[in-house]
Amino acid sequence: MKAPPxxxxxxGLTLRFPVYxxxxxxxxxxLAKITVGGKLGRxxxxxxxxxxxxxxxxxxxxxxxxxxxxxxxxKTTLLRALSGAYEPDEGAIEVxxxxxxxxxxxxxxxxSATGYENIRLRGRIAGLSAKEVDARMDEIAAFTxxxxxxxxxxxxxSAGMQARLAxxxxxxxxxxxxxxxxxxxxxxxxxxxxxxxxxxxxxxxxGILVLASHDLDLLRLYCNKVMRMEGGVAxxxxxxxxxxxxxxx
Amino acid sequence: METATHMLRTGRRGxxxxxxxxxxxxxxxxxxxxxxxxxxxxxxxxxxRGSILxxxxxxxxxxLMVMGIGVVYANLFGIALQDFLPLVALGIxxxxxxxxxxxxxxxxxxxAAGMLSxxxxxxxxxxxxxxxxNVINLGHHxxxxxxxxxxxxxxxxxxxxxxxxxxxxxxxxxxxxxxLAGLASARFRDIPQIVTSVMQFAIFVTPVxxxxxxxxxxxxxxxxxxxxxxLQAVRAPLMGGQVAAHTYLFLAGMAVVGWAVxxxxxxxxxxRIVHYL
Numbered sequence: 001m002k003a004p005p006x007x008x009x010x011x012g013l014t015l016r017f018p019v020y021x022x023x024x025x026x027x028x029x030x031l032a033k034i035t036v037g038g039k040l041g042r043x044x045x046x047x048x049x050x051x052x053x054x055x056x057x058x059x060x061x062x063x064x065x066x067x068x069x070x071x072x073x074x075k076t077t078l079l080r081a082l083s084g085a086y087e088p089d090e091g092a093i094e095v096x097x098x099x100x101x102x103x104x105x106x107x108x109x110x111x112s113a114t115g116y117e118n119i120r121l122r123g124r125i126a127g128l129s130a131k132e133v134d135a136r137m138d139e140i141a142a143f144t145x146x147x148x149x150x151x152x153x154x155x156x157x158s159a160g161m162q163a164r165l166a167x168x169x170x171x172x173x174x175x176x177x178x179x180x181x182x183x184x185x186x187x188x189x190x191x192x193x194x195x196x197x198x199x200x201x202x203x204x205x206x207g208i209l210v211l212a213s214h215d216l217d218l219l220r221l222y223c224n225k226v227m228r229m230e231g232g233v234a235x236x237x238x239x240x241x242x243x244x245x246x247x248x249x
Numbered sequence: 250m251e252t253a254t255h256m257l258r259t260g261r262r263g264x265x266x267x268x269x270x271x272x273x274x275x276x277x278x279x280x281x282x283x284x285x286x287x288x289x290x291x292x293x294x295x296x297x298r299g300s301i302l303x304x305x306x307x308x309x310x311x312x313l314m315v316m317g318i319g320v321v322y323a324n325l326f327g328i329a330l331q332d333f334l335p336l337v338a339l340g341i342x343x344x345x346x347x348x349x350x351x352x353x354x355x356x357x358x359x360x361a362a363g364m365l366s367x368x369x370x371x372x373x374x375x376x377x378x379x380x381x382x383n384v385i386n387l388g389h390h391x392x393x394x395x396x397x398x399x400x401x402x403x404x405x406x407x408x409x410x411x412x413x414x415x416x417x418x419x420x421x422x423x424x425x426x427x428x429l430a431g432l433a434s435a436r437f438r439d440i441p442q443i444v445t446s447v448m449q450f451a452i453f454v455t456p457v458x459x460x461x462x463x464x465x466x467x468x469x470x471x472x473x474x475x476x477x478x479x480l481q482a483v484r485a486p487l488m489g490g491q492v493a494a495h496t497y498l499f500l501a502g503m504a505v506v507g508w509a510v511x512x513x514x515x516x517x518x519x520x521r522i523v524h525y526l
Contacts, residue, residue, distance in 0.1 A: 014260070018521065018524050080366060087519075087520035087523075088260050089260050089520075093258045094255075094258075096254070103367045107367060108364060112295055125368065129283070130283070
């Protein structure tokens with residue numbers, strides 16, 4: 001079976017956040033000078049933060065893009081825009097391929113429901129049909145290593161067990177475009193290794209990876225391209241080998 | 250299989266484009282109706298997890314309320330219990346669906362904040378979720394309706410198909426009000442309180458606990474009460490009565506205008522909703 005072409009294309013992508021219910025008038029002058037965060041502006045009575053401005057990028061199958069930048073430089077916003085949650089104010093985003101946003105592992109996790117129910121729910125949210133979830137259930141259950149605990153409510157789990165469940169459920173869907181906010185490392189040492197392997201496999205299968213991280217060594221390890229973001233403005237997509245020059249610039 | 254195999258998101262390209270995108274959201278949600286069902290079922294089953302009666306707890310409390318109000322008011326009004334209790338029972342059950350759909354509508358988008366801010370799930374999916382949840386609850390409460398209709402012998406005159414038609418009108422209208430409340434609540438956090446107060450007021454001005462005839466010459470005011478028409482379209486046929494033609498006209502008109510207005514508002518603010526949350 002030939003895979004359809006996978007690609008991401010952003011043209012002149014601009015994203016402004018209206019901030020409601022906050023009177024940032026007095027704060028505005030201060031914040032505008034700080035490098036952390038986007039630019040603040042004011043329109044229609046609500047404060048606006050320009051989270052991304054005029055971002056252009058083209059990614060094709062095989063690209064592993066690392067995003068670097070300060071807190072609030074727009075990395076997560078870009079990931080969310082790529083997931084389809086945020087609509088651009090200007091420009092366009094086009095993504096071809098199945099998208100798997102692994103931004104928040106706890107998405108859709110209901111603490112009062114059992115492990116099995118949560119796996120099912122998470123699978124359904126990710127776009128699997130009930131049958132597909134059932135077909136994968138054994139594999140996912142085995143991966144969590146939680147055994148009989150899967151039949152118990154998630155609120156009885158320890159934080160580590162919860163993380164195992166969330167990770168196993170979230171990574172059970174194969175996708176063409178993988179979006180990650182920080183490399184996911186959960187559980188104890190043994191599970192971390194398992195998780196690491198699984199994630200690598202997922203990345204290998206996916207056509208495109210976009211990974212936001214502050215850990216430069218990590219980016220060097222997993223990415224072949226890098227983009228630096230600052231105050232919502234992105235550098236051109238450059239080769240990972242030029243990371244040092246990019247950071248120095 | 251995954252949420253989207255091709256996703257295109259662009260900046261504003263005029264009003265017509267915004268409507269097209271809103272329509273695309275609607276279509277995508279229809280394609281994934283089963284997800285809305287799953288979420289609704291999950292809501293119902295998780296709310297009553299660990300309780301023995303499950304969703305039948307509300308049925309039970311509703312049943313008690315029906316008994317209490319039925320017996321007391323029948324005496325106060327001096328009406329025979331066998332005429333009055335079915336009226337109150339059906340009134341409480343179906344008005345419960347109306348007010349449940351609308352008040353829970355306030356949470357539709359707020360509750361889905363997590364999913365809306367990091368997936369491309371259609372927003373309408375969550376509107377259906379709220380509506381389905383209330384339909385599922387109604388399914389449990391039908392026990393009361395059926396029991397009362399059989400016990401008091403109304404089942405002989407009950408016209409179920411006409412009542413079902415009325416129920417469709419009821420759900421259609423409660424649906425747009427629910428979505429409108431959801432959109433407004435996402436932006437303004439005062440709305441849920443207002444909606445709750447309005448629905449509390451509505452239960453008393455709508456003939457839920459009292460027979461229409463009691464209004465005497467003032468009966469005409471009910472024609473301006475949308476909840477009266479919604480209730481009447483379901484309750485009257487079940488009790489062997491007729492539904493006035495103007496009730497259907499009113500409900501159909503309200504559904505068309507209501508959905509058109511709600512959809513327009515949705516199309517206009519769709520891209521902003523996720524930022525409200």
